[in-house]
Amino acid sequence: MESEINFYTNFTEETFDDNTCFLCGSGCEIKTAEHIFPKWLQHKYDLWNKRLTVTNDTTIPYRNLTVPCCEKCNNEDLSRVEEKFQSLLDRSFENLTLEDEQIIFQWSAKILYATRYKELSLLVDRKNPDLGNILSPYELEGYSALHLFLQSIRFKTTFHEPKPWSLFIFNCKDDEFFYHNNIVGLCFSMKFGKIAFTIVFEDNNVIEDFMEGLKKLKDYPINFPQYLEVNANLFYSAIIKENVPKYITSYNDNTKEINVDTVGILRSRKWNDKEYAYLLDHILKSCGIDIGHSTWHPDGTITSFLVDENGEHLTRKLFEK
Structure with a gap:
């Protein structure tokens, strides 16, 4: 992949810590917690106290599945996608345009990528912390294209045919x-x-x-x-x-x-x-x-x-x- 301008922080430069935005990769002057599964979804389907099984077959409450996010990405860019996605869901995804599909792509790609990002901070075995975390930054590099595609949430993006989904x-x-x-x-x-x-x-x-x-x-x-x-x-x-x-x-x-x-x-x-x-x-x-x-x-x-x-x-x- 090539980029003419470094319009986001790529994998070779990210620190993957609690003060770095999972989406744009920059340090958070004002840090917020982005719920991987949005609050409206958790409340609508009673997920708040239910648990999701992650890669190492342990479970974590949906409410605790959060990743660090800067204020702009959280309250502006991601909120805009959430609003559009809810509108598509309310009409049962009927008569989707390419632009509609791109919203579904962005919404779902965020969930998959952010879940893997969360696993950077989750221990394989909490009783044996020496085993390390579920996922390493090196392993997350396999999601670098998906991370790049997520920048379409922040900037107008044209996916030339064929669409990547x-x-x-x-x-x-x-x-x-x-x-x-x-x-x-x-x-x-x-x-x-x-x-x-x-x-x-x-x-x-x-x-x-x-x-x-x-x-x-x-x-x-x-x-x-x-x-x-x-x-x-x-x-x-x-x-x-x-x-x-x-x-x-x-x-x-x-x-x-x-x-x-x-x-x-x-x-x-x-x-x-x-x-x-x-x-x-x-x-x-x-x-x-x-x-x-x-x-x-x-x-x-x-x-x-x-x-x-x-x-x-x-x-x-x-x-x-």
């Missing part, structure tokens, strides 16, 4: 909130009751094209196991990425605008049904769903919940249209 919207049957991610695949899904979205980062829209049939599921309200199966498909598609495209970024100091261009294309290794089934098994079990056996069968078939009221496989019907 794939977005899927789903209608669900139950009213529960749910969140899960896949760190390896750089993707996550969030369910706001009856509406949900799943997003994959840095895939240059390839997975959205490859899984176009799943986008049509928006017309079919799905139950929770079906929702998890859809995410297993998308998460596995993200996991098998073999390379991430490179990005060239330029910043115009006069107009205060960023331009992002892609160099190269995404390549993925061959889909492996057995590997996919193991991921589906893991997701189901982690959500307390036990079907009594693996979804993988010796004859090579995989158990699927994605069937309609007539027993017809929805994926077959949607991908054939």
